[in-house]
Amino acid sequence: xxxxxxxxxxxxxxxxxxxxxxxxxxxxxxxxxxxxxxxxxxxxxxxxxxxxxxxxxxxxxxxxxxxxxxxxxxxxxxxxxxxxxxxxxxxxxxxxxxxxxxxxxxxxxxxxxxxxxxxxxxxxxxxxxxxxxxxxxxxxxxxxxxxxxxxxxxxxxxxxxxxxxxxxxxxxxxxxxxxxxxxxxxxxxxxxxxxxxxxxxxxxxxxxxxxxxxxxxxxxxxxxxxxxxxxxxxxxxxxxxxxxxxxxxxxxxxxxxxxxxxxxxxxxxxxxxxxxxxxxxxxxxxxxxxxxxxxxxxxxxxxxxxxxxxxxxxxxxxxxxxxxxxxxxxxxxxxxxxxxxxxxxxxxxxxxxxxxxxxxxxxxxxxxxxxxxxxxxxxxxxxxxxxxxxxxxxxxxxxxxxxxxxxxxxxxxxxxxxxxxxxxxxxxxxxxxxxxxxxxxxxxxxxxxxxxxxxxxxxxxxxxxxxxxxxxxxxxxxxxxxxxxxxxxxxxxxxxxxxxxxxxxxxxxxxxxxxxxxxxxxxxxxxxxxxxxxxxxxxxxxxxxxxxxxxxxxxxxxxxxxxxxxxxxxxxxxxxxxxxxxxxxxxxxxxxxxxxxx
Ligand code: GTP
Numbered sequence: 001x002x003x004x005x006x007x008x009x010x011x012x013x014x015x016x017x018x019x020x021x022x023x024x025x026x027x028x029x030x031x032x033x034x035x036x037x038x039x040x041x042x043x044x045x046x047x048x049x050x051x052x053x054x055x056x057x058x059x060x061x062x063x064x065x066x067x068x069x070x071x072x073x074x075x076x077x078x079x080x081x082x083x084x085x086x087x088x089x090x091x092x093x094x095x096x097x098x099x100x101x102x103x104x105x106x107x108x109x110x111x112x113x114x115x116x117x118x119x120x121x122x123x124x125x126x127x128x129x130x131x132x133x134x135x136x137x138x139x140x141x142x143x144x145x146x147x148x149x150x151x152x153x154x155x156x157x158x159x160x161x162x163x164x165x166x167x168x169x170x171x172x173x174x175x176x177x178x179x180x181x182x183x184x185x186x187x188x189x190x191x192x193x194x195x196x197x198x199x200x201x202x203x204x205x206x207x208x209x210x211x212x213x214x215x216x217x218x219x220x221x222x223x224x225x226x227x228x229x230x231x232x233x234x235x236x237x238x239x240x241x242x243x244x245x246x247x248x249x250x251x252x253x254x255x256x257x258x259x260x261x262x263x264x265x266x267x268x269x270x271x272x273x274x275x276x277x278x279x280x281x282x283x284x285x286x287x288x289x290x291x292x293x294x295x296x297x298x299x300x301x302x303x304x305x306x307x308x309x310x311x312x313x314x315x316x317x318x319x320x321x322x323x324x325x326x327x328x329x330x331x332x333x334x335x336x337x338x339x340x341x342x343x344x345x346x347x348x349x350x351x352x353x354x355x356x357x358x359x360x361x362x363x364x365x366x367x368x369x370x371x372x373x374x375x376x377x378x379x380x381x382x383x384x385x386x387x388x389x390x391x392x393x394x395x396x397x398x399x400x401x402x403x404x405x406x407x408x409x410x411x412x413x414x415x416x417x418x419x420x421x422x423x424x425x426x427x428x429x430x431x432x433x434x435x436x437x438x439x440x441x442x443x444x445x446x447x448x449x450x451x452x453x454x455x456x457x458x459x460x461x462x463x464x465x466x467x468x469x470x471x472x473x474x475x476x477x478x479x480x481x482x483x484x485x486x487x488x489x490x491x492x493x494x495x496x497x498x499x500x501x502x503x504x505x506x507x508x509x510x511x512x513x514x515x516x517x518x519x520x521x522x523x524x525x526x527x528x529x530x531x532x533x534x535x536x537x538x539x540x541x542x543x544x545x546x547x548x549x550x551x552x553x554x555x556x557x558x559x560x561x562x563x564x565x566x567x568x569x570x571x572x573x574x575x576x577x578x579x580x581x582x583x584x585x586x587x588x589x590x591x592x593x594x595x596x597x598x
Contacts, residue, residue, distance in 0.1 A: 003185045003255040008213065009129075010078040010093055013103035014111035014470060018133040021165040022103055022174070023061075023077060025331055027244070029171045030063040030075070038125045053192055057067055059199070060257055061244035065175055065339035066094070073179055076242075076257035078198065080117075088345075090292055091120055092272050095289060096198040096213035096257065099127040101174065101183030102155070106132045106140035109148050110437060112411045112470035118153055129177045130155050136164040143436070152437055158522070191217030193225070194253075194283045195260065195276040200267045202321040206238065208264035209246070212276060214258050215287060220251035224279035225262060228286040230269055233279045234262035267324045293325035295343025296404070296475065297370045297454060298387040299496060300331060301357070302339030304364035306577065309338045316340060319353060325351060331388065332405030335497045336366055341388055344370075347454050366579050368591050369496045372451045375402040375478055383402035390496040392485045395536065402478040404450040407432075410461065411443045414471035419464040420444060428503060447476065451501075451568070486511055488518070489532040489539075490584050497591060502508070512541040519543040521589045529584055 013019040063075040080093040091205060094100065101123045103115055121128055128150050132142045146157040161177060163170030187194075199211035219225070223236045240248040241258045252258045264270050272293070275286035303312045316328050329345035344350040350370060357363050374386040377399045386392060408429070410418055419433070424446045432445035461469050484507050488498035502510045511533030518531050524545055533541040579586050 003186065004536070006074045006076070006185055006255050006403055006486045007099070007178055007182050008076045008078070008095050008097045008185055008255075008257055009101060009178055009182050009196055010080050011101045011103055012080060012090075012094075012114075012117035014105070014108070014113040014117075016526055017103050017105040017108065017111070017114070018165045019103055020079075022131070022133065022163070022171075023079060025165050025168055026063060026075075026077060026175065026455045027061060029175065030065045045439055054132070054311065059244070062241045062257065067176070067179060075175075075178060077564070078257065089272060090117065091124070091289065092198045094121055094124045094126060095546050096196055097548070098125060098185055099129060099178070102128050102149075103131045103133050103165075103176065104130065104145055104149060106134045106142045106145050107137050107392075109141075109145045110152055110411070112409055112443075112472035115409070115411075116472040116474075128153075128155055129174075130157050130160040131170075131174055131177075131180050132157075132160055132162045133165050133167065135162045136167045142459055146225040151176070152557075167588070174229070185255035187214070187216045189216075189218060189254045191278065192278065192281045192283045193217030193219055193223070193278045194287060195219060196287050197272055197274050198275065199272055202267055202271040203261075206246070206261045208261070208267055210260045210262075210264070210270045210272050210276065211257075212260055213254050214251070216283070217250055217278070217302050218253050219260060219276070225260070225276050226269065226279040226282060228277055228283070229271060229290055230274065232269055234264060236260055236262045262411070267322060268320075271324055293345060295325065295327050295345060295373075296450065297344045297346055297350060297372060298341055299344070299370040300333060300336065300339055300368035300388065300550070301328070301342050301354070302336040302366045302368075302497075302579075303334065304366050306337045308363060309360070312357070312363055312365075315357050317344070318361075319356060325349065333368075333390070333497045335495045335528065335586075336579060339366075343387070366497075366588050366591060369500060370448075370454055372404050372454065372499065374501055374578040376485065377401070386501070389499045389501045392499075392501065393462070395484075400480055401483045403481045403483065405476050405479045406450050406453060406473040407476045408446045408448050408453065408471060408473040410446070410469055411441060411472050412465050413441050414439075414591060417444070417467065418466040419443055420461065420469060423457075423460055423464055427455075427457060449479075449481070449503075450475070459540075484515075484535050487534045488514060489530075489534060490522075490586070491520075491529055491582055492532075492536075493582050495581055507535055508540050511535075515541045515543040518590055519545055522584065522586055524548045525583075525585065527583070528596065550573050572575065 011019045011023060059079045061077050063077060065073045065075055074397060078093050078096055080090045102118055103215040132145055134140055142162050146160060149155050149157050161170045161173040193210040194216040195214045197210045197212055201209050203209050218234060219239055221236055221238060224233060225236055227235045232383060238248055238261045239252050239258060240246050273290040277283040303309055320326050323536045325345050328340040331341040332338055354365060354367060370391055376386055377382040378397050381400045392585055410420055412529060427448060429448040432447055437443055458471060480502040484500050484504045486500055486502045486507055487494045514530045515533050522545055526548055528547045529545040531543045532539050
């Protein structure tokens with residue numbers, strides 16, 4: 001049977017354990033691309049991804065491997081994003097596979113995302129092939145790490161390949177293990193068609209390209225298809241495989257991984273997780289597990305130069321073509337003018353969108369501090385989902401409020417347990433339990449408000465553990481919480497873009513810390529500027545930015561015109577990221593600095 005020669009798998013790993021490097025080696029070893037054709041990291045194509053070294057969008061490549069007997073196998077390698085922001089995409093990529101290579105760094109052992117990804121893979125009943133990487137390093141301790149994997153995850157590691165993806169040791173063994181251990185796909189080739197969309201991208205020439213795993217049936221050019229969630233119908237214009245660039249083929253059958261195009265205009269109409277079936281002969285039910293990606297974090301994006309509003313809108317629309325999880329709607333701020341409230345999966349997602357807007361679209365942005373979604377239960381019984389602190393109703397209308405909670409797991413060496421606990425408690429964490437991974441490392445479980453995690457938690461964690469801790473978290477639900485709106489006044493006026501929701505018990509402390517921070521980052525101006533923090537009409541903190549003593553231009557007299565011009569130009573440079581708020585100039589930094597107060 002043809003399917004017996006197919007293996008569909010992905011690579012899962014904690015960040016930096018060598019997933020992309022191993023993928024490159026597999027591509028190279030199977031001669032899919034010659035070394036010269038290979039870019040540095042084939043699977044991470046976006047420029048940004050390269051710089052940050054993280055995989056954002058899942059991609060796929062088809063490898064052809066001949067074993068020692070000369071039997072040819074088709075190996076479909078599906079790349080998965082490694083960051084918690086993109087967990088749902090990870091889960092869909094896993095659903096397209098029968099197995100996963102688990103890469104663990106021999107110097108670091110199991111980390112938070114090793115476990116999180118591994119459990120996800122086990123949830124999807126995947127066969128897991130453990131691989132110990134980086135054995136070329138002096139500090140590698142492969143035997144200990146093998147034992148760790150056996151004890152903690154319960155995988156047999158007796159014949160786990162010990163490899164160096166970087167140097168190219170053990171790659172053949174990995175391919176052998178894939179063939180031997182990962183089951184071949186099954187499914188009814190006779191149909192009806194059931195294809196899982198595990199990714200979709202917008203291509204300027206082809207329109208939306210759906211990355212699919214065919215579970216049942218056959219699909220080819222001309223097939224009338226129906227997307228089961230949206231109910232929309234299309235005619236297939238092309239099917240193909242990943243070599244790794246698009247290569248058209250006649251048909252895709254049960255067990256195959258490939259792509260389908262069908263003149264779909266927007267990635268929103270071909271959502272990751274949706275099932276494609278035939279219009280005339282529909283599958284009884286869609287493949288399980290579909291859920292739309294929902295934004296968890298919101299932030300206001302404003303053009304630094306207000307005349308660029310339309311450009312920002314167009315850029316967001318373009319990004320959205322390829323990013324179904326990004327949402328935005330127009331919003332107006334008294335302080336910042338016209339902009340957009342944008343929704344993101346998490347902070348990393350937000351930073352990526354911001355950087356792409358600035359780099360690829362050449363926009364200067366002023367962004368407001370990110371906020372989670374609060375649920376407000378009003379005294380009249382209505383429920384509001386608050387994504388912008390400015391819109392908080394008056395306290396007299398509020399019965400109570402709820403905030404999103406996550407289950408966080410942190411892995412760190414024993415020595416840092418005290419420091420980590422102190423940090424979590426300081427961030428309103430509730431201790432759940434602690435497990436020993438080995439004699440020297442532990443895993444701590446905390447329940448924490450998501451809001452505390454977006455406030456610079458990861459950096460704080462890293463700095464308190466000398467970089468040794470790893471973190472993973474997942475949304476667990478909403479909980480009642482005592483919250484208030486903290487306003488910041490500059491020169492006596494509320495700056496709406498600086499308002500934030502804070503726990504009541506921390507309001508005074510936060511208010512003071514933010515006022516102090518703003519005093520540092522807002523440059524002195526010709527006049528004195530009072531900074532105040534307030535809850536309702538009650539002022540809880542005050543700082544003052546002293547006036548500049550002399551006009552910068554005073555030195556130049558009227559005499560030297562060119563010098564004066566230079567000075568003015570320099571000032572203009574400095575102004576780039578400044579926003580005029582009333583009479584005060586506020587740098588972009590100020591809007592984010594509220595995040596950096598502990
Ligand atoms: P994300 O895409 O961020 O999830 O990371 P990744 O798991 O894909 O890791 P990547 O392949 O980018 O490797 C991370 C770093 O480890 C890079 O600097 C690699 O050069 C290095 N690395 C990968 N494999 C090995 C290895 O076998 N030995 C050594 N010494 N370094 C390696």
